[in-house]
Amino acid sequence: MAGETQWVAVDWGTSNLRAWGIDSDGAIAFSRTSPEGMGKLTPDAFPAALERLLDGAIAGRSSVDVLICGMAGARQGWKEAPYLTAPTDLAQLGQGAVTPPMPGSRYLPRILPGVCQRGSGLEDVMRGEETQILGLGGFSGLAVLPGTHSKWVTVDGTRIDRFATAMTGELYELLRTHSVLRLSLTGDLDGPARAEGLDAGLAAGLEAPEQLSSLLFKVRASSLLSNREPAWCAGYLSGLLIGAEIGGHRAWIGTGQTEIPLIGSTALCEVYRRGFELIGVPSRLVDATEATLNGLKMARGGHGATGA
Amino acid sequence: MAGETQWVAVDWGTSNLRAWGIDSDGAIAFSRTSPEGMGKLTPDAFPAALERLLDGAIAGRSSVDVLICGMAGARQGWKEAPYLTAPTDLAQLGQGAVTPPMPGSRYLPRILPGVCQRGSGLEDVMRGEETQILGLGGFSGLAVLPGTHSKWVTVDGTRIDRFATAMTGELYELLRTHSVLRLSLTGDLDGPARAEGLDAGLAAGLEAPEQLSSLLFKVRASSLLSNREPAWCAGYLSGLLIGAEIGGHRAWIGTGQTEIPLIGSTALCEVYRRGFELIGVPSRLVDATEATLNGLKMARGGHGATGA
Numbered sequence: 001m002a003g004e005t006q007w008v009a010v011d012w013g014t015s016n017l018r019a020w021g022i023d024s025d026g027a028i029a030f031s032r033t034s035p036e037g038m039g040k041l042t043p044d045a046f047p048a049a050l051e052r053l054l055d056g057a058i059a060g061r062s063s064v065d066v067l068i069c070g071m072a073g074a075r076q077g078w079k080e081a082p083y084l085t086a087p088t089d090l091a092q093l094g095q096g097a098v099t100p101p102m103p104g105s106r107y108l109p110r111i112l113p114g115v116c117q118r119g120s121g122l123e124d125v126m127r128g129e130e131t132q133i134l135g136l137g138g139f140s141g142l143a144v145l146p147g148t149h150s151k152w153v154t155v156d157g158t159r160i161d162r163f164a165t166a167m168t169g170e171l172y173e174l175l176r177t178h179s180v181l182r183l184s185l186t187g188d189l190d191g192p193a194r195a196e197g198l199d200a201g202l203a204a205g206l207e208a209p210e211q212l213s214s215l216l217f218k219v220r221a222s223s224l225l226s227n228r229e230p231a232w233c234a235g236y237l238s239g240l241l242i243g244a245e246i247g248g249h250r251a252w253i254g255t256g257q258t259e260i261p262l263i264g265s266t267a268l269c270e271v272y273r274r275g276f277e278l279i280g281v282p283s284r285l286v287d288a289t290e291a292t293l294n295g296l297k298m299a300r301g302g303h304g305a306t307g308a
Numbered sequence: 309m310a311g312e313t314q315w316v317a318v319d320w321g322t323s324n325l326r327a328w329g330i331d332s333d334g335a336i337a338f339s340r341t342s343p344e345g346m347g348k349l350t351p352d353a354f355p356a357a358l359e360r361l362l363d364g365a366i367a368g369r370s371s372v373d374v375l376i377c378g379m380a381g382a383r384q385g386w387k388e389a390p391y392l393t394a395p396t397d398l399a400q401l402g403q404g405a406v407t408p409p410m411p412g413s414r415y416l417p418r419i420l421p422g423v424c425q426r427g428s429g430l431e432d433v434m435r436g437e438e439t440q441i442l443g444l445g446g447f448s449g450l451a452v453l454p455g456t457h458s459k460w461v462t463v464d465g466t467r468i469d470r471f472a473t474a475m476t477g478e479l480y481e482l483l484r485t486h487s488v489l490r491l492s493l494t495g496d497l498d499g500p501a502r503a504e505g506l507d508a509g510l511a512a513g514l515e516a517p518e519q520l521s522s523l524l525f526k527v528r529a530s531s532l533l534s535n536r537e538p539a540w541c542a543g544y545l546s547g548l549l550i551g552a553e554i555g556g557h558r559a560w561i562g563t564g565q566t567e568i569p570l571i572g573s574t575a576l577c578e579v580y581r582r583g584f585e586l587i588g589v590p591s592r593l594v595d596a597t598e599a600t601l602n603g604l605k606m607a608r609g610g611h612g613a614t615g616a
Contacts (some may be wrong), residue, residue: 075532116533121512123529149488149525165529166521167487174482179475180457204429210556213474213549217457221431221473224383225424241521248518282316 002027005058007065008107009296010050012072013128014039018289019053019066026297030057038071038078046078047102050109066109067300069126069292073111082134083116083125090115090134090158094299095292112299115160124165126151132263132288134158135295141257144283146264146272148173150245152252164252166245169268172238174216175216181237184223189234197228197235202275204236212244238271246275263291310335312372313366315373316415316605318358320380321436322347327361327374332491332604338365346379346386354498358417375608377600378436381406381419391424391433398423398442398466402573403525420607423468426572429600432473434459440571440596442466444602449565452591454572454580456481458553460560467468470562474553477576483524492531497542505536510583512544519538520552546579554583567592571599 005021012018015037021029036049050066058064073081079100084092096113114127129151135145138157145151148169154161175181204215221235222228228236253260260276260283262269269285276283313329319433320326323345329337344357366372381389386409392400402419422435437459446465453459456477462469483489512523518612527545530536536544561568568584568591570577577593584591 116529118533120530120534121508121526125529125532135503152522164519164522165525166389168521169522170487171521171524174486178482178486179478200429208556209519210552211472212517212520213476213553213556214460214472216479217473218429218431218477219426221433222428224433225426225431226428234344243517245521248516248521 002029005029005061005064007067008054008058009073009293009300010066010068010070010109011076011128011131011292011296012068012070012111013037014071019057020029020051020058020293022297028293032057038074038076041078043078046072046100047105051105054105054107061106063106063108065300066107067097067110067296068111069131069296069299072100073114073280074127075109081111081113083114084130085162086115086117086162088115088160090130090160090299092246093130093134094301097299104238112296115163116189118162124163126163126165128292129153129263130160131295131299132291133160133295134298135291135293136261136263136286137294137298139261141254141260142252143261143263144272146242146262146268152249154252154254156272162177164249167247168241168245170279172241175219175237176234181216181219181233184220184228184233185230185237187230189231191229191231193229193232194235197232197237198271199235201236201239201241202243202271202278203239203244205240205279206247206260206275207243209246209248212240214243215240239275242271243278244277246279247273250279253281257281261286263288290295310337313337313369313372315375315608316362316366317601317608318374318376318378318380318417319436319439319600319604320376320378320385320419321345322379323616325357325361327358327365328601329365329401329402330605336601340365346382346384349386351386354380354408355413358410358415359413362415366409369414371414371416373608374415375405375604376417376419376498377439377604377607380408381422382435385419387419389419389421391422392438394423394425394468394470396423396468398438398468398607401438401442402609405607415498423471430470431470434471434473436600437461437571438468439603439607440599441468441603442606443599443601444569444571444594445462445602449562449568450560451476451571452580454550454570454576460557462560472557474557476549476553480549483527483545484542489524489527489541490537492528492541493538493545495538497539499537499539501537501540502543505540505545506579506582507543508540509544509547509549510551510579510586511547513548513553514555514583514586515551517552517554517556518578520548522549523552547583550579551586552585554580554587558587561589565589569594571596
């Protein structure tokens with residue numbers, strides 16, 4: 001059982017806000033979540049959102065350190081935390097933190113920087129994923145973080161060499177809800193045909209990632225002509241986008257690559273694992289919350305951090 | 309000057325309805341357009357939409373043939389005109405026409421079929437473009453029809469061998485209006501920086517079409533990090549999608565390919581022409597309206613049809 005909260009670790013993303021009380025041994029004293037993500041807040045609304053989230057969680061302390069990663073540090077967030085520029089050593093992450101205004105509060109918030117990559121045609125940004133990479137606790141090779149904006153990151157210990165962002169998850173949602181493909185994606189999208197569609201999509205995307213724009217239309221055409229059900233179509237669309245992402249970025253997989261760590265939601269990472277398996281590349285699932293927490297601990301100073 | 313209308317040629321698309329009165333020499337006696345596209349009409353609303361469009365245009369005839377191509381023949385249109393299945397000879401297009409109900413009217417409408425392609429993973433459909441292909445009036449090789457859903461079609465005279473649909477135009481609109489990229493695409497999108505962005509996007513897409521999902525994110529990152537203006541970003545996004553479409557489908561370009569006919573809007577076809585030029589492939593713009601009209605004339609029986 002965890003002891004008293006010594007400080008608070010926070011992952012403040014676009015959609016959600018999550019906090020964990022950490023005791024003197026690095027164990028979790030409490031955890032809380034709220035839907036008050038950065039995307040819903042103006043800069044002056046952040047302090048009250050944090051107060052609401054932590055209300056009553058910590059007794060008997062006059063001051064509490066709060067270390068935050070994620071979109072709270074974006075230009076349109078609470079206070080901008082300037083990016084580190086890749087290649088960069090994440091051991092500097094803590095030094096790059098900024099202090100946002102929280103007048104009259106016992107909370108002492110600091111926001112970690114994100115990482116950017118500069119140069120014409122190389123531009124890229126991350127906020128939050130760098131903390132998860134740090135939380136891997138020492139690893140060399142390619143790490144992949146599936147999600148709305150998947151990250152492909154070449155890591156060397158605590159160092160990020162280069163990275164790229166694939167808009168795979170966002171494309172899926174856009175196409176499912178707003179494109180002509182939505183006509184084939186209404187009804188039960190989780191039926192038994194989904195797995196078959198997923199495999200067909202993965203295979204198609206892996207085989208011809210360069211033809212993504214025309215393979216996408218197969219979702220509509222195969223429901224019109226081959227009576228594919230919505231669940232098959234949803235699986236195919238998801239598999240196709242993920243397969244094309246993996247197939248199009250194979251050059252990122254080093255020759256000496258050990259298992260690729262996949263950091264993200266379990267269900268999504270399972271699809272990526274299957275995709276990598278189809279091209280003979282081993283990968284392993286890493287718990288995203290554990291990576292985030294571990295990274296925040298390491299950024300704070302290494303107390304209780306362990307390899308994920 | 310054109311003589312009296314003998315029959316009416318109609319292109320009934322998803323968004324618009326266009327009609328041309330054709331005289332005995334094949335010349336245009338009148339032309340009219342309306343926004344009453346298939347997408348806005350229930351099946352029983354088509355006859356009145358056609359009556360409204362043609363109201364007062366044709367004097368002194370008790371019956372008027374109306375030959376229609378496009379989405380009016382879709383399942384969700386006026387009356388379904390079953391697809392021809394590729395490979396197919398478009399000389400059969402007229403025989404495949406269906407007669408939709410138009411009781412008590414002097415108009416005698418017929419709707420031309422579309423073309424489909426069957427087989428697992430090969431499924432595809434077109435409605436309207438087959439008429440433009442027929443309107444090329446005899447051509448062998450690859451033809452490209454840029455648009456919301458671009459078509460790549462391998463043609464041999466009046467025969468369609470195979471085809472594919474790239475969702476390029478729809479992806480552009482989706483990403484511009486609904487994705488995170490929209491944050492970099494507000495303001496003047498047609499400023500002078502657009503041309504530079506377009507060239508950068510074409511080059512990136514042609515070079516690495518398989519990385520489309522990650523190159524897309526460069527739109528956002530380059531405005532955040534390199535202060536690219538909205539016009540540059542809009543040009544880059546458009547060029548990237550078109551470059552990836554062309555680069556990903558290079559295998560469709562035959563070794564003996566003559567100039568690729570580009571059938572579509574002039575501004576859009578100019579970007580495709582530039583894209584093909586960057587990989588050393590000559591192409592030429594074909595007026596889309598002329599191709600449609602020519603195809604309708606040929607489908608009706610060849611009166612006055614000429615090579616486009």
